[in-house]
Amino acid sequence: MNDAAATKHLSELGAIVGAAHVVTDQQMLASRLVEPRGLYRGRALALIRPGSTEEISRLLAYCNAARLPVVPQGGNTGLVGGQIPDESGEEIILSLHRMNKVREVDPLSNVMTVEAGATLAAAQAAAEQADRLFPLSLASEGSCTIGGNLATNAGGVGVIAYGGARDLALGLEVVLANGEVMSGLSKLRKDNTGYDLKDLFIGSEGTLGVIAAASLRLFPRPRARATAFAGVPDPAAALKLLALARDVVGNVVTSFELLPRVGLDFVLRHAPGSRDPLSSPQPWYVLIELASQRRERLDEALSELLETAMAEAIVVDAAIAATLEQRRAFWRLREDMSDAQRPEGGSIKHDVSVPVGATADFIAEASAAVLGFMPEARVVAFGHLGDGNIHFNVSQPVGADKAAFLAGWREMNAVVHAVVKRYGGSISAEHGIGQLKRDLLRETKDKAALGAMRSIKAALDPNGVLNPGKVL
Numbered sequence: 001m002n003d004a005a006a007t008k009h010l011s012e013l014g015a016i017v018g019a020a021h022v023v024t025d026q027q028m029l030a031s032r033l034v035e036p037r038g039l040y041r042g043r044a045l046a047l048i049r050p051g052s053t054e055e056i057s058r059l060l061a062y063c064n065a066a067r068l069p070v071v072p073q074g075g076n077t078g079l080v081g082g083q084i085p086d087e088s089g090e091e092i093i094l095s096l097h098r099m100n101k102v103r104e105v106d107p108l109s110n111v112m113t114v115e116a117g118a119t120l121a122a123a124q125a126a127a128e129q130a131d132r133l134f135p136l137s138l139a140s141e142g143s144c145t146i147g148g149n150l151a152t153n154a155g156g157v158g159v160i161a162y163g164g165a166r167d168l169a170l171g172l173e174v175v176l177a178n179g180e181v182m183s184g185l186s187k188l189r190k191d192n193t194g195y196d197l198k199d200l201f202i203g204s205e206g207t208l209g210v211i212a213a214a215s216l217r218l219f220p221r222p223r224a225r226a227t228a229f230a231g232v233p234d235p236a237a238a239l240k241l242l243a244l245a246r247d248v249v250g251n252v253v254t255s256f257e258l259l260p261r262v263g264l265d266f267v268l269r270h271a272p273g274s275r276d277p278l279s280s281p282q283p284w285y286v287l288i289e290l291a292s293q294r295r296e297r298l299d300e301a302l303s304e305l306l307e308t309a310m311a312e313a314i315v316v317d318a319a320i321a322a323t324l325e326q327r328r329a330f331w332r333l334r335e336d337m338s339d340a341q342r343p344e345g346g347s348i349k350h351d352v353s354v355p356v357g358a359t360a361d362f363i364a365e366a367s368a369a370v371l372g373f374m375p376e377a378r379v380v381a382f383g384h385l386g387d388g389n390i391h392f393n394v395s396q397p398v399g400a401d402k403a404a405f406l407a408g409w410r411e412m413n414a415v416v417h418a419v420v421k422r423y424g425g426s427i428s429a430e431h432g433i434g435q436l437k438r439d440l441l442r443e444t445k446d447k448a449a450l451g452a453m454r455s456i457k458a459a460l461d462p463n464g465v466l467n468p469g470k471v472l
Ligand code: FAD
Pocket: 036, 071, 072, 073, 074, 075, 076, 077, 078, 079, 081, 082, 083, 096, 116, 137, 138, 139, 140, 143, 144, 145, 146, 147, 148, 149, 150, 151, 152, 153, 154, 155, 156, 157, 205, 206, 207, 209, 210, 211, 212, 338, 430, 431, 434, 467, 470
């Protein structure tokens, strides 16, 4: 693109959103051009901040006609590079930040309508003010946005009870590539009028349309909660604990997270103020949380569960949070697990899922395969056991060269994904495809499904202006 074309585009875009909302200052742009792990860096013609759905509509109509590529961006917390422009400097970043209003909370219908740029934490707070729960919960909730959550179909630590972003969305307002607005902010629980279009946009990572607002499901707020940190001999025992929990306490398990000792060691070493809740080290841990909408003594139910589990040698030792502060401390051990891997050197990540009942076998086989490939590697397999979603991360051997280790990223992926495939699993359970897993998608996705995805992309974005080079 020559300078004259760039100047023309910037002035046309300024006429739509206001010149103050066309950001070209490289210093102001810097933090928007790199993703959280530093894996992807790009350049951009400008960052544009529309303030309304109508402005997004006019903006996309212009970009579509001008063949100007658009990269939607919310909180820039995505982990697969989907929100980062390429290196050409000719793409624009469409930031949803000014679109952050909670349009309505309707407690009687248990629905709230939120603009895409509202942070997840702000949406949770708006629900709480109306004495309701919006149950999506991620460690990045202070900065990730509702639009980003839906565009990536985010999961998190409450999926076992409430489902992920897709399950929580009733309707969407989407701006299509040509600028048309698809107004689908439904509050309906039942609606069978043809294709479910909203589900196309959820998880489409900004490649099919720009989500401007969403109507989201709300739940009664929990009146009782109990949290425990339990030491177990292995992931198979953790699975037995999950089954036992459903027998003993029923339908109130709202989180069931697995942590390995090596991961806890990393956290204790690197997260200031962290401490082991148990008196002696255990090979694996489960962070289990129960919540109920009725006022009941869940700590008693939890302690009955843990006693039974100990009698059956499923659990070796456990601590129940006695205070809110203790509960937070347990959760911090889980939430710090990703960050604590960084000071340990390079880490090769796999965000995979297998059927819940196969998680223990998967972890055992994949760990053996990794150690066969690299005997000194440190497997840190943790995460949402109750959903069959394991963050199967591999930290470099102690003292190894980080760059040399990371150079083997694809080979390590192949070792782990071969086991995922044997179990009928997914190579991306939570974080999506973006740039990071685009090649992998091509290699692993069913051919007919991939063809259907390409047809849908071509139908909805024939000029290929929406987030080119991502997903497909
Ligand atoms: P961005 O990072 O800005 O964008 C992500 C993708 O969505 C991009 O492809 C972008 O183009 C697209 N997009 C953004 N907004 C829109 C829009 N309005 N319309 C269309 N497309 C759009 N993810 C999980 O699923 N579960 C977790 O538990 C979890 N924990 C995390 C913890 C940390 C510490 C971090 C850094 C990330 C975590 N993530 C997790 C990943 C990330 O937070 C989620 O993917 C989140 O949903 C992204 O939201 P965002 O607003 O930051 O989107």
